Amino acid sequence: MIKGRPFAIVAGLVLLLTYLFIESRPPDHGVRALMQQALQNMQLHEAELNRDVLMARAGLLRNYDSLGRSARELADDVETLKVQSTVLSGKKAGVIRNEIAALSAGIQNKLTWVEYLKSDNALLRNSVAYFNQSMRSVGVEGNTGRRSIEVAKLSHAMLQFVQSQEPGAKKEAQAALTRISALSKEQPDLKPLAVHGQVVVKMLASVDALLAHVVSPSTGDHEEALQHAMLAYAAEGERRAQGFRLLLYLVALVLLAYVLHLIARLRARARELRRKEMQLIQANKMTSLGTLVSSIAHEINNPNQIVLMNSGVLASAWTDAAVVLDNVRNDQAQFSLAAIPYCEMRETIPQLIQEIEDGARRIERIVSDLKTFARPGRGIQERFHLNDVVQRALRLLTHLVHKKTDDFQLRLADNLPYLEGNSQQIEQVIVNLVINALEALPDRRRSVTVTTYFDATRRAVGLDVQDDGVGIAEEHLSRLGEPFFTTKEATGGTGLGLAITTTLIRMHNGRLDFVSTPGKGTRARIELPCHEQALEFVKLERDG
């Protein structure tokens, strides 16, 4: 589970990043470009259409083919806009589609007007031509009173109307046409004048009205609105994309943080592993050292026993020899032993012999300690209670405790589970730790506290020896378990006490650690694991 999880988390984050990347692109870019293009084309084609319509009205357009072409292209542009806009999505897309629908309707109207304009303009042009032609033929021929007056009036009125198209001018032209129409009943050659004149009046108004519609900017307004709607759509899309870009950045940060976290964990693991490895190397060193030490100890012990035994023999021999030698001195005046006058040696030799014995005894003790360190026998395995062992150890140390401090506290926890192992070895451990604590005290006012406790989560019984002593220098902390490492050479420390303690605790599958602040004191803590049965026993007792 632990192995797979970081991979799954990283993969998830990468997936999320990919999704955010896709979403953070500006939306529908190609579609919008096509629509923009279509809109531009539409404006161009509309301009062409307007130009051609104006030219047609002015009689400058040779034929209507270009109008048909522009109309078809405009219809195509509208179709392109419609088709492309279906791809767009979102709230603003509806606005765009509405604008396109309005624009489409506008263009449709415009094209219808253009069709009407073409038809009407054709009629207008023909009728103007015929009217002028008729006017010429009539004008040349007739010269009979009323007729020529009416024709001249019509000519004038029509000229006026073609120029301004004001309501008055139109009325006048129509009146003149009505009169000519009445006259034409008797004089049929006037008929074309009346007929085409009426067409001109009717069509001129129609053509100009249509022209005004066609070139009116109504579709331009829709185009502008559509342009705005498209810009708004793009802006909205850009805003959304920007939001996703921000999210993208944030998720990338999370990913980075997570990767950093993983690296930190990896490094911690590596450090832990290196420490374990060092411990293993240390343990191996100790084991081989133990083998070496035990063989040396054996080799030293045998000659030392001879020295010890002989020194006893030598002491009693000297007692006897001294009586004889005293007599000899009384008889003769002076004699020397080892170039020293006898009277002086008489006192010195017992001291020398005592020193030999003391030296040998010290050797014996060291060897014994070495043996205990190197091959501590498992001894008898028994059930015991830590509190009992603590009290036993302290009874042994009563004298030393009173000598070193006025403030010794003992806090024993109730209902500790029993332990299994060798209680004498544990007793030795406790004695060692308490002696160390006491010896660290600079004066009697400092305290030493011994506490026992039960740690349910670790399923262990523990013992703390806390002192207010001088503390341990940091560089020494890691070397405490090494044999022959001592800071008490002056006072005869062998450097084996804590080494033995460490070995014994390890034999009981326990832990030993020290926490120390130089100048403030040290806490030594041992923890010994309990057996399941012992735990159940305690539980039963507690539950009553």
Added chain:
Amino acid sequence: MRRFWVHVLIPVTIAGSLAFLQRTGVAQTEEPIRPIPPKVGFDSDRAAIGERLFHDVRLSPGRQESCASCHPLDHGGMDGLPVAMRPDGSSHLRNTPTVFNAALNTTYNWDGVAHTLESHADRIIRKLMKISWNEVIARLRSDSDYTSAFRAFYKDGLTRANILDALATFERSIITPNCRFDRFLRGQQDTLTEREARGYQLFKRYGCITCHQGINVGGNLYQKFGVFKDMASHKAPIDLGRIRITNVPRDEEVFRVPSLRNVAVTAPYFHDGREPDLTKAVETMAKVQLGKALPHEHADLIVEFLRTLTGEFRGALLPACTMEVRP
């Protein structure tokens, strides 16, 4: 060096500008009718499929009629009947326009109901042939020649849109260039006889040209049939024309102005085919559209001009369409 500028380049520039002005001047006095380009570009593979479809009777329910039944390519591209005959034997309301040069019109049918060749073909298949597209596609699918041809020349193979495209592509390919009048427009002044040239001048002077202009001599606008005279035929049911499409009052009796190209070989005339004679048709037009009784001599001259509008298809002049009743 400076002399070179003054004596050579400046005159050359002035001459160039003058030539340009002259050209634009020519453009301004350009004729209202434009010649058909001798060659048009189209996809010949697709047009070949279209030609086969055009002649394929499987497009009609009874496998009797094809597009070519009403638009025979060897008879002026139309059937020669006053009004078209439906596959079921009943009479259609209107005269069949020629399929030649149809691509040059801006809208289709007499009322301009279709704006593209594709939508025209679609309407004919659905409304005149009265056959469903599913049926058409199923019939064509069973023909491996069609399926392989469509697969070869269309990305998505045999579909309704591609059938229509093939037909339209074919229709765009059948234009009739190179008529004598087009050659005259291209500068071969002597192509027309003196009478034909006079006919053209009269065509312009009487004002026929205001509607029958552009590349197709018409076909690009609508006009009321009978500006100066009510033309509702009392023989036939009244055809209201474009108003049936637009529902706008002013479109009553308004029709698409037909192209006059190949007019001499596509009788009879008008939307209901009421006039078999071209001269009489010209006279009728002058009377009802221009309010003018044409002297007989002038009508003849105009008809002589109109005959010069007959073009070539596949290298041969279009043959005249003789009225014949189909079996």
